[in-house]
Amino acid sequence: MSAKTSTHFNKELARRRLRLMQFTMHFGLLIILPCINSLQFTNPCEKSLQIKDASDFTKLTDYLNYSVDYKVDPCEDFYQFSCGNFIANTKDTLLNWEEMSLFKKMSDLYKREQREALNSKEQSKSEAITHARKLYHRCIRAEEEWNSTGVSGIDYVMGKIEKFGIFPMLSEEPFDEAQFNAEFDFTWLLAYFNQDLTVLDVIVPDIIRDFKIDIGLFWKISFVPRKTLLSYLGKDFTRKLQMNFTEFLLRL
Structure with missing residues (x-):
């Protein structure tokens, strides 16, 4: 065996020994760490940390x-x-x-606390909690009252919707443009709040305004929703829609 070959062999042997030692130390630590952690060392801190009370x-x-x-x-x-x-x-x-x-x-606990907060009759300074309780009692808890009196909840809601205007999909009636009330119509409210196209095309109309802006009337109505609906609505009309929709929820 030449000197060059012997040197290469010794280097390879040393490299293998180093690798074996590294693997041995690695797996040895994995084995003994749980046992080391279980040993009772002297704790300089007091045992009464009361972590359970936190x-x-x-x-x-x-x-x-x-x-x-x-x-x-x-x-x-x-x-x-x-x-x-x-x-x-x-x-x-x-x-x-x-x-x-x-x-x-934790999810069950959150839902239970949420129901308790909604059912609570304690006065709250938060308007959000006040409106949430009102909506909860009138739309969710009221279902039990409707069933107890023999009146279907959906009939009650449908009656309220019909008072707000035309809703062809629910009433199963054709859309009558002559009876259209642009200021207080539930179909237009759905059109405004359906910018993400979450409702079927046949439910929500697309509102297209003619170029006669000075007259301020909507001359043409087609039933294809568009995301550019807001561009056809004036600011005053948009605010009126928001107010009407809020009033609709509170009057349910």
């Missing part, structure tokens, strides 16, 4: 206590340590992960 950590602490079995040594059985209480507390019937997830529990 509002930001209460839910997380309860969730860990629900899942982790602290009686098991994590170095001997890490799966039983991390999931032991969860298995013991879970029913025999299989549940979806969404039903057991922390996000699902």
